[in-house]
Amino acid sequence: xxxxxxxxxxxxxxxxxxxxxxxxxxxxxxxxxxxxxxxxxxxxxxxxxxxxxxxxxxxxxxxxxxxxxxxxxxxxxxxxxxxxxxxxxxxxxxxxxxxxxxxxxxxxxxxxxxxxxxxxxxxxxxxxxxxxxxxxxxxxxxxxxxxxxxxxxxxxxxxxxxxxxxxxxxxxxxxxxxxxxxxxxxxxxxxxxxxxxxxxxxxxxxxxxxxxxxxxxxxxxxxxxxxxxxxxxxxxxxxxxxxxxxxxxxxxxxxxxxxxxxxxxxxxxxxxxxxxxxxxxxxxxxxxxxxxxxxxxxxxxxxxxxxxxxxxxxxxxxxxxxxxxxxxxxxxxxxxxxxxxxxxxxxxxxxxxxxxxxxxxxxxxxxxxxxxxxxxxxxxxxxxxxxxxxxxxx
Ligand SMILES: Cc1cc2nc3c(=O)[nH]c(=O)nc-3n(C[C@H](O)[C@H](O)[C@H](O)COP(=O)(O)OP(=O)(O)OC[C@H]3O[C@@H](n4cnc5c(N)ncnc54)[C@H](O)[C@@H]3O)c2cc1C
Numbered sequence: 001x002x003x004x005x006x007x008x009x010x011x012x013x014x015x016x017x018x019x020x021x022x023x024x025x026x027x028x029x030x031x032x033x034x035x036x037x038x039x040x041x042x043x044x045x046x047x048x049x050x051x052x053x054x055x056x057x058x059x060x061x062x063x064x065x066x067x068x069x070x071x072x073x074x075x076x077x078x079x080x081x082x083x084x085x086x087x088x089x090x091x092x093x094x095x096x097x098x099x100x101x102x103x104x105x106x107x108x109x110x111x112x113x114x115x116x117x118x119x120x121x122x123x124x125x126x127x128x129x130x131x132x133x134x135x136x137x138x139x140x141x142x143x144x145x146x147x148x149x150x151x152x153x154x155x156x157x158x159x160x161x162x163x164x165x166x167x168x169x170x171x172x173x174x175x176x177x178x179x180x181x182x183x184x185x186x187x188x189x190x191x192x193x194x195x196x197x198x199x200x201x202x203x204x205x206x207x208x209x210x211x212x213x214x215x216x217x218x219x220x221x222x223x224x225x226x227x228x229x230x231x232x233x234x235x236x237x238x239x240x241x242x243x244x245x246x247x248x249x250x251x252x253x254x255x256x257x258x259x260x261x262x263x264x265x266x267x268x269x270x271x272x273x274x275x276x277x278x279x280x281x282x283x284x285x286x287x288x289x290x291x292x293x294x295x296x297x298x299x300x301x302x303x304x305x306x307x308x309x310x311x312x313x314x315x316x317x318x319x320x321x322x323x324x325x326x327x328x329x330x331x332x333x334x335x336x337x338x339x340x341x342x343x344x345x346x347x348x349x350x351x352x353x354x355x356x357x358x359x360x361x362x363x364x365x366x367x368x369x370x371x372x373x374x375x376x377x378x379x380x381x382x383x384x385x386x387x388x389x390x391x392x393x394x
Pocket of ligand 1 (some may be wrong): 017018019020021022023040041042043050051052053055113114134135136137164165166168169170171241326327328329335340341342
């Protein structure tokens, strides 16, 4: 469809399936180069208040700055702290039990929360073009453009369709049915604890630090401070955010862990509030056996831990004529790379740059974009697999 056909003065009309991080980054970047963009997000309810911690990377910040979004709420640390389960500590010293040479290494870092990113990006994209509660159910394309079908049966015509519909991407399933998320052999227990509910000794040990501890039977746990609910960053209102990687073979044990408190078997994750009490109590007990007492306390103080299985998604191509896959829909990158959100932003920024550079000629622009982004995705995948070997011991 050309601008003449739509009556629009924009060089391209673009539809985006999925309004999370990658979809919003694409929406903002593509509007930034003059395109007419609509985002269709299946979730009907506000996505505020969901998700947990994310390490901040430059690609995301650069995109936000380039397009004038509000500043991203962030927390920072100055040091990394490395603990072992048997490290001694003074349980009564609330000041700083871990200011010990050899345990601390200077390493400034920035953190944020999924909610803070979502809120910041959402503020940078106009409400009238963000369509909540709209499931993209399919598409067909011809030489001139793409026709999307939406859940209520309506159709939307655009020049390009950007699939930013996540790890399980229904649009990818239509294009590459053979690509499925592959379980990596371990999962992440995760949780957040309000700073106001943490003991003085937890705050003393974890404040201003990105802390790590190995577990006795393999794997490790980490913790950093993130903005609290509502993306607030004031001390006292933030949250401790922990991630514990645990090796669990595919099979009955994994299936049991992925069964929620209503008895529903989930395929990738069990959200906060849905973990059965018995499973949660086993986690608490395991934390006591496996972790340093401070990390055990942190896990046990978390009322609603949640679970994510670690999976890989790798696509052989990202472009299908006038449809492209971005973010997790294209590459499910392991969390150790701390790169999934930034990769969504990088895919989006590069797409906008190429379209503008190639005079908004989709064929040529998407071809160049794919060559570069495929290589980045493959590199991050390899990096994640290498880091994951330390957990699985393979
Ligand atoms: C609610 C939520 C919380 C998250 N929390 C964290 C976190 O705390 N830490 C972390 O590291 N990562 C988190 N993630 C994942 C993180 O957002 C991604 O790994 C990364 O940022 C890349 O995102 P993405 O936009 O490609 O995929 P996703 O974030 O998975 O987004 C895909 C979006 O597509 C929508 N969608 C799916 N199918 C359709 C369809 N047919 N039609 C329309 N829309 C559709 C989904 O509802 C979703 O909003 C979270 C994702 C979500 C959705």
